[in-house]
Amino acid sequence: MPECGVSDALARGPPTRMKLTFLGAADTVTGSKHLVEMGGARVLLDCGLFQGYKTLRERNWAPLAVPPAQIDAVVLSHAHLDHCGWLPVLVRQGFKGPVYASAATRDLAEVLLLDSAHLQEEDARRANRGGWSRHAPALPLYGVADAKRAIARIGVAPAGRGVRVGDARIEFTPAGHLLGAMSVSVRANGRTLVFSGDLGRGDDLLMPAPGRVAQADVLLIESTYGNRCHPRDDVQAHLGEIVRATVRRGGSVLLPSFAVGRAQALLLVLQRLKAAGEIPADLPLFLDSPMASTATALYQRHRKLLRITPREAATLTDDVTLVAGPEASERLTRQRWPKVIISASGMATGGRVLHHLKALAPNPRNHIVFPGFQVGGTRGAALVGGAREVKIHGEYVAVKATVSHLEGFSGHADADGLMEWLRGFETPPERCFVVHGEPVAADTLRLRIQDELGWRVSVPEHGAALDL
Template sequence: MKISFLGAADSVTGSRHLVETGGARVLLDCGLFQGFKTLRERNWAPLPVAPDSIDAVVLSHAHLDHSGWLPRLVREGFRGPIHASPATRDLAEVLLLDSAHLQEEDARRANRGGWTRHAPALPLYTSADARRAIARIVPVATGRSVRIGEVEVSMSPAGHLLGAMALRLQAGGRSLVFSGDLGRADDLLMPPPQPLAQADVLLVESTYGNRRHPQDDVQARLGAIVRATIRRGGSVLLPSFAVGRAQALLLVLQRLKAAGEIPQELPIYLDSPMASTATALYQRHAKLLRIPKREAAGLCEGVTLVGKATESQRLTRSRWPSVIISASGMATGGRVLHHLKAMAPNPRHHIVFPGFQVAGSRGAHLVGGAREVKIHGEYVAVKAEVSHLEGFSGHADADGLMAWLRGFHAAPAHCFVVHGEPDAADTLRLRIQDELGWSVSVPEHRASVDV
């Protein structure tokens, strides 16, 4: 068995792990690199193997750092199936089309504004590329497995996100497990990840490998932020991932209103057509959630869904206190940038990032205390209050990762720690080595190993 770590080996994004076994070449995930420019530039580099030589892709879940390079892979010649859970297939359609639209829009804006060093600026991929990739996604029903040559692929619920799965490959009497992204035992929306008993080779994520989640009551803290902000006449901006995080925020805001902890009449806006569509998908797949169906059905009660761009522009000019949920979650693009430009210079407002911020992203700069931020080629002063609510994270923390690993009945022959910043990955490596006594390492980007 040969494994090539083509992404998420020295960073938390760009998940791409190529496994060659049983006469098949299988790519686990096909994600975008995000964050620092040096990482984003990897999105433009060709794979070290020909895309048409890959037999199949298997997706752990739909987040773009796991699925967002699929249109480029198909554009460069991949013609095999893309296997995913039914919910992942549905969410990936929404995410990939939106990503392509943003790529095209950013290129157009850069060309119009002249703030590009390329002539002309081009999108990484187009909406047509995204539709071709979506057409190749084959849903794998719950409890079913698929065969890729001599390789049998099965999936196990991982929490974290609607449809998210840990992946298991078996061939020639040996097995490889890839955790994908693991969810929390106490996640607001998703059940905890299911334990797995055995793996000869294990790839485990380490996003929070060096951290524990704060013990804060996120509902109480968000309620306090909203009350304090509206008392001074300001609004709360929640830059949010459209899939997963936006739905958790809607749930908490509904619970705050029901408990009388924020005013019933307080306007709440969901300014992300993709988040609106994703919320409908969460409601359609409500049986996968841990909340009652009635709560899932009521996520958008009393919430204004902002559809047209003109409506979003009017919202940026509003003087009334409100709560605005808008994508993207790390403020890397989308409508949230217009809200940031309008709200960041005003000290009455409060910008709250409810989740992990990749190093180098605009969100990470703001959470880190930046007093100005570059948006659409110009610098914007940051005088609004900025907070980070890590308690909304959908990732297992270091203790949660170790708890999942302890579910294995025997040590794998080797464990590779992936999908984490260098410090997080190495900290988790040391815990696995010292507490479990396993053979474990952190692979380098583009390293290939025979196991």
């Protein structure tokens, strides 16, 4: 059965109508999916995975409320999995249209989707061998073959030019946040819908500030940090202090990191710390994530999109050991001398970082540093919240290492940054919808928009379908 209100959105109306259906990231920060119907076209903005709490992850297994075969095109704002990671399921369920993205997003999405598929297949195999799944057999949400079929549908939108879907024109504006990330404008019949995507920071380590958008009749604004501001923290100095203190007591630093964006920012800061003599020049640095290594090469290929110098981009991995196969990763977990390890995933939900957590968390000499936002329901959120044990691969692991949270590494605009971007509009939109945030964050931003800007603004419910 379709969710409440969704079935009403399935009948195509005349070209002047605009319909908006919130299929994800409406009551949470993940699963970004917004269906726009205008100009005789049905366009899905983003196609992301739900992450975090089990009740949210279970939505990944439910059929989409709108038949995928009836969607004309998908537009990706950027390549993070909560924005593109459900695309293989959409294609498997019958979507046959084009997927549009920037060139860098297309390159990164290929890496992320293949890695996601591989991890899901491996997790299912491990669960079946270990017998800790309640399902017999445990199955991946999608596999590598599904991911390859989805990747084949992703086309590159020409830089500086839009694409057409029916009578609707799709245009892109750089959003900062991540390599290739864009805000999306959909124009048809004299009306414009703007989707912010995830907006970056004005002081981001790698990416330029998000570009301005002047006009929107309907606006979808993200709210990941809608209820808080980034600490006035010098993250380079703070990380340097952590590394020096940990090395002095003979411990190692583990940095669970998103492989795309965060890992490259961490490499940049660690290189700067070494160059300034603020951490030992001979301190071993390891990047234990094949996807992060590949993504770093893509950042170097697309270095013109970055705010750092070409030289800094070229030297991100100088004197860094890129850990390749799983055997090398397992050997690294057995090494006892001080070192810094960057490993995925960033919220400790899967991947090689789990083996390092099992090895390092029980030792009080070590330090685990989470450099960025942690979605509720993840191991990262539990550890940052003070958990003294976490369940990994079916067993509980004691946490005696120091755990820190460096929010200053976040690639998201904070509440003040979001408001600054909104003030760039020349006229107020007729309707503003706050999406992509936890309930408190979304509603706090809604109140600020209402009180400070006087706009008509609301937080939509998951599955809501609105005829505008």
